[in-house]
Amino acid sequence: GENVEQHPxxxxxxxxxxxxxxxTYSDSASNYFPWYKQELGKRPQLIIDIRSxxxxxxDQRIAVTLNKTAKHFSLHITETQPExxxxxxxxxxxxxxxxxxxxxxxxxx
Amino acid sequence: xxxITQSPKYLFRKxxxxxxxxxxxNLNHDAMYWYRQDPGQGLRLIYYSxxxxxxxxxxxxxGYSVSREKKESFPLTVTSAQKNPTAFYLCATATGAVNxxxxxxxxxxxxxx
Numbered sequence: 001g002e003n004v005e006q007h008p009x010x011x012x013x014x015x016x017x018x019x020x021x022x023x024t025y026s027d028s029a030s031n032y033f034p035w036y037k038q039e040l041g042k043r044p045q046l047i048i049d050i051r052s053x054x055x056x057x058x059d060q061r062i063a064v065t066l067n068k069t070a071k072h073f074s075l076h077i078t079e080t081q082p083e084x085x086x087x088x089x090x091x092x093x094x095x096x097x098x099x100x101x102x103x104x105x106x107x108x109x
Numbered sequence: 110x111x112x113i114t115q116s117p118k119y120l121f122r123k124x125x126x127x128x129x130x131x132x133x134x135n136l137n138h139d140a141m142y143w144y145r146q147d148p149g150q151g152l153r154l155i156y157y158s159x160x161x162x163x164x165x166x167x168x169x170x171x172g173y174s175v176s177r178e179k180k181e182s183f184p185l186t187v188t189s190a191q192k193n194p195t196a197f198y199l200c201a202t203a204t205g206a207v208n209x210x211x212x213x214x215x216x217x218x219x220x221x222x
Contacts, residue, residue: 032208043199043213044152049206089151097142097211101151 001029006100010061013080014108021103023090024072030092033066033073038087038102047088048075080107115200115214122187122194122222130217132161132200138212139205141183146197146216147168155198158183159205185212187219196218 003026004074013019019090023033031052050057050064050073057064061080066073073092077084085107116131132141140159144152154167158177172191177183187194197218203210 034210036213041197041216041218043215046210046212049210091211093208095207096157097154099152104149 001104002030002092002094002096002098004090004098004100006090006103008103009088009107010104012106012108015080015082017080019075019076019077019080019084019105019107021090021105023092023100024070025092026071026097027065027092027094029094030098032093033064034091034093035064035075036089036091038089040086044089074086077104077105080105082107082109094102112141113200113202113212115198115215115217118215120217120219122219123222125189127186127188128180128194128219129182130187130198130200130219132183132185132214133181133201134183134214135181136202136212137180140203140211141177142201142203142211143167143173143175143183143185144199144201146199151197154184 006023034049037047038044048062048064050066061078063076087102087104089102092098112135114133122128140181142157143155153169156175158164164177174186199216200214203211
């Protein structure tokens with residue numbers, strides 16, 4: 001089956017700096033890659049996703065890049081704000097969803 | 110997501126007791142999922158269902174059971190065979206079409222008394 005690895009597990013940045021979270025996957029059949037944000041004690045919420053026919057997608061301060069050849073995709077958050085502090089999960093999906101283990105992002109004011 | 114309701118929000122289980130977590134959706138989604146989340150960890154798939162009256166085991170199905178008698182409902186029973194049930198349980202739904210996201214309920218936090 002699919003194996004999704006996510007790095008780093010924790011990340012601290014100063015407010016205003018950029019944050020980058022990386023995921024790799026193993027199954028070349030995976031073709032859909034969503035990212036979720038989970039605040040403490042709450043449900044994961046979809047923040048951005050990318051499909052395999054696209055290399056990059058941007059939504060305001062958030063962007064995702066996909067390299068299908070290397071089987072990795074990344075989440076980029078620019079101009080970070082304290083409210084960006086949360087756990088972020090990547091996922092890869094072909095016939096089934098496989099989630100990464102999460103990155104705890106702390107934005108220091 | 111407003112269309113997915115999990116109840117109760119908090120649940121306590123006594124030794125040897127079975128408890129049932131409710132997940133109801135009004136999104137008309139075909140697929141439903143149950144995940145377990147332990148503190149500081151990722152999401153582990155317990156069971157999933159892609160159609161009424163059918164469900165499949167996930168990675169950690171032992172000690173759990175489900176049913177899917179109606180499209181809107183996918184209850185999860187944590188049986189007494191599950192020796193370490195303390196966790197945050199998340200229900201998710203999806204349309205069932207390819208390349209579509211899963212949407213999550215607000216979760217149920219289960220603790221042992």
